[in-house]
Amino acid sequence: MSSLDSVLSRLDDRLDGALDHLKALIAIPSISTDPDYAGACRQAAEWLKKDLAEIGFEASVRETPGHPMVVAHHDGAGPDAPHALFYGHYDVQPVDPISEWNSDPFQSEIVERDGRQVITGRGAADDKGQLMTFVEACRALIAETGTLPCRVTILFEGEEESGSPSLLPFIEANKEELKADFALVCDTNMWDAETPAISGGLRGLVGEEITIHAADRDLHSGYYGGAAANPLQILSSILGAMHDETGRVTIKNFYEGVNETPDDIKKSWDALDLTPDGFLGSIGLSKPSGEAGRSIAELTWARPTAEINGISGGYTGEGFKTVIPAKATAKVSFRLVHDQDPDAIRENFRHFVESHLPADCTVEFHPHGGSPAVQLPYQSSLLTTAKQALTEEWNVEAPIIGMGGSIPIVGTFQNELGMESLLVGFGLADDRIHSPNEKYGLTSFHKGMRSWARILTALARRGS
Structure with missing residues (x-):
């Protein structure tokens, strides 16, 4: 023996x-x-x-x-x-x-x-x-x-x-x-x-909190609506522009350092039979929402993401209050892969937000940590x-x-x-x-x- x-x-x-x-x-x-x-x-x-x-x-x-x-x-x-x-x-x-x-x-x-x-x-x-x-x-x-x-x-x-x-x-x-x-x-x-x-x-992680400011106070939406900038609308537009119609992230240089998974590895992942129905069915979903043409294994293990984790602003209490908020905030996280640089991702995201910001509005950023893949x-x-x-x-x-x-x-x-x-x-x-x-x-x-x-x-x- x-x-x-x-x-x-x-x-x-x-x-x-x-x-x-x-x-x-x-x-x-x-x-x-x-x-x-x-x-x-x-x-x-x-x-x-x-x-x-x-x-x-x-x-x-x-x-x-x-x-x-x-x-x-x-x-x-x-x-x-x-x-x-x-x-x-x-x-x-x-x-x-x-x-x-x-x-x-x-x-x-x-x-x-x-x-x-x-x-x-x-x-x-x-x-x-x-x-x-x-x-x-x-x-x-x-x-x-x-x-x-x-x-x-x-x-x-x-x-x-x-x-x-x-x-x-x-x-x-x-x-x-x-x-x-x-x-x-x-x-x-x-x-x-x-x-x-x-x-x-x-995967690595970058967390970022952004707050967009417009008027110096909440505004009556009937009196100012149509003329005053609405931070919630602006923020929603910026966040919506982060992805194109194929699911790719549109932030400049976002995919620098992202490598393609070798074919033999993708073949071995395919053999695991990680299907959209099997992966998403238990949470009440069925269709992958990420980059088109990628398997579930690739999307969750080998591709980077940009996710909106929360949005707040204006009146969210009981009943209804017709205001244009003075500010709106979002929490955004990025999952990183391969050789992506967390500092570069954060900087490029901030440039992306600033480039979409209209007149009279300002933005402040608050980082929430970052680590490479x-x-x-x-x-x-x-x-x-x-x-x-x-x-x-x-x-x-x-x-x-x-x-x-x-x-x-x-x-x-x-x-x-x-x-x-x-x-x-x-x-x-x-x-x-x-x-x-x-x-x-x-x-x-x-x-x-x-x-x-x-x-x-x-x-x-x-x-x-």
């Missing part, structure tokens, strides 16, 4: 012990947003430190202005082995409303839901079950082989569910200690219950190596997909530490994270452990 086979057998034979570890961690109510649970957050950090130390890591709890970090190191197969930084978070969302839970959110159980065995409890999927798949893989590798195939640094934070205010300062202050060859992030989902997935890209090269050896390992474990080809949203830590690893990130997670869309009755599939947990054992082994052999 090969060493990897013995590791996989150990993970099978000791599944009950791994579940006991996870249940013990779930039992700690580490709710980061509520100051009343600060002690529980520290308890979770100490629990993880102890668990990692027991399997051979040099582990410590590090202070921050908020909840502590857990940092652990293992030398693995030696100084020439690849070095991986694994990230996860031990904090969880509040459980409210508690009345909607079927069982105690901090007393995990194995139950059957929709024909599948699942692990219940707050944090079961987000992110305690996910991070423990990696810890248990390390436990089995060390027990069977005496070491890890890669050098491994682990970073667990306790504020992900409350905005991670301490994370960037901590990383900046500990760059040399945390820098590795690549990062591993297990806070994502599978494609479906039988198909693992690798997220090769994350993260995109691994589709032929990155990180992706191809992990894809092969996952395919061997699940007996189905693991697709390389995109993510429409953002995971800020991935951008931080790229920008602050110069590291590519491999995003492999074993959650499912119906895991009810942030909601009552959160769960994590038993198969996700079991095969997630086995998958990380395979991936670490494969990454150590990469290029050898």
Whole structure:
């Protein structure tokens, strides 16, 4: 029996012990947003430190202005082995409303839901079950082989569910200690219950608030209507001009840095059968509204967007009030892909608004953050190596997909530490994270452990 086979057998034979570890961690109510649970957050950090130390890591709890970090190191197969930084978070969302839970959110159980065995409890999927798949893989590798195939640094934070205010300062202050060859992030989902997935890209984000001013006060629409500028009409016209009849964004230079998805990747996405009816049907829609001629996968994973998130102005209370408002405001967000520059997008959007502004009107802008997209090269050896390992474990080809949203830590690893990130997670869309009755599939947990054992082994052999 090969060493990897013995590791996989150990993970099978000791599944009950791994579940006991996870249940013990779930039992700690580490709710980061509520100051009343600060002690529980520290308890979770100490629990993880102890668990990692027991399997051979040099582990410590590090202070921050908020909840502590857990940092652990293992030398693995030696100084020439690849070095991986694994990230996860031990904090969880509040459980409210508690009345909607079927069982105690901090007393995990194995139950059957929709024909599948699942692990219940707050944090079961987000992110305690996910991070423990990696810890248990390390436990089995060390027990069977005496070491890890890669050098491994682990970073667990306790504020992900409350905005991670301490994370960037901590990383900046500990760059040399945390820098590795690549990062591993297990806070994502599978494609479906039988198909693992690798997220090769994350869209970036630019948020902008604009306010258009006209008259010095609200005006009577009968007395001034037809003569006075109406900021709501002007704003609506400007926002409506952001897209042409094909759905493309009309802002100058908006598509600079946007690359076409390779044909082989688009073909693999087509095989996922992500249809408009299947994707939009559950929300009462049926027709894609973005760029014409693009698939749902392209529109949500590989194309940029300009979205109007809210408009306000004038009288919106009960009844009716016939006024021309003095000002109108809109919140607009842009999802970015590939090499788009957030600063350039913001500047070009502002020029676009100003160029459409009529006489007597002024505009003010208020930024709401910005971050670039993260995109691994589709032929990155990180992706191809992990894809092969996952395919061997699940007996189905693991697709390389995109993510429409953002995971800020991935951008931080790229920008602050110069590291590519491999995003492999074993959650499912119906895991009810942030909601009552959160769960994590038993198969996700079991095969997630086995998958990380395979991936670490494969990454150590990469290029050898």
